[in-house]
Amino acid sequence: MAPRNRAAIEPIRSAEVSLVHTFEDAKRYIRAVNHPGIRHINGDVYHMQSEESHVGMALLDAGEQLTNLHFADSNRCALGEGALDVDTIIRALYLIDYTAPGKFVTFEPLGPGGDPYPVRLSPENGYLPAAGTLRLVR
Secondary structure, X not given: OOOOOOEEEOOOOOOOOOOOOOXXXXXXHHHHHOOOOEEEEEEEHHHHHHHOOOHXXXXXXXXXXXXXXXXXXXXXXXXXXXXXXXXXXXXXXXXXXXXOOOOEEEEOOOOOOOOOOOOEOOOOOOOEOOOOOOOOOO
16 A cells, blocks of 8 residues: 655755755665655755756656656746756656646745845734744734
8 A cells, every 4th residue: 555645755966964965865865764655755956956967967867756846047046047957857857747637836925135035024014024023013
């Protein structure tokens, strides 16, 4: 029987974590864990640009294991604001039939600027400061 829940391993750039950095690392980790609910990869293009030698080839090699691809441009801004080769990524997704059910592409919910976290809505001025600097508004 197939597991009811599934987990995806997300490689993160080496400047942030010390474990899984590339899709190949994720595959090795998945094999080592050897659990039917942990078989998939969550790709994050921002981290992939730092660690993968070729983002398109990494996507092709991931194939059916890729379950979600998180999109943000090279500078963590909206697509088109940085140097990301979007065409190569779209072509790779097409080649692995990424339109199948259970496959997702998620985009960074960005505010103005390269930092996705400084801006929040507020009743007073339309924005709240980033977490850690919040105050109670009554």
